[in-house]
Amino acid sequence: MKTLILATLAVGLSSAAFAQSPSCNAQATEKKLAGAAKTSFVTKCEKDAGAACDKQAADKKLSGAAKTSFTAKCVKDAVGT
Secondary structure (H helix, E strand, O other), X not given: OHHHHHHHHHHHHHHHHOOOOOOHHHHHXXXXXXXXXXXXXXXXXXXXXXXXXXXXXXXXXXXXXXXXXXXXXXXXXXXXX
């Protein structure tokens, strides 16, 4: 019983750790940004996401087209619509 509880707790914590943060556009809306401030925020957020996605691609040892595809999708998901 104790093992089952610990396993359930571990799964719950690991899934919470991988939860994504809100997209750049969602964060900008949440902060009620508009115009140039929103554009600047989203651009910086996109740049930061690109760096993070490149690191993830390197951690996964991706290269070539696989890296490009992964990074593009990762950045697109991070920026949002």
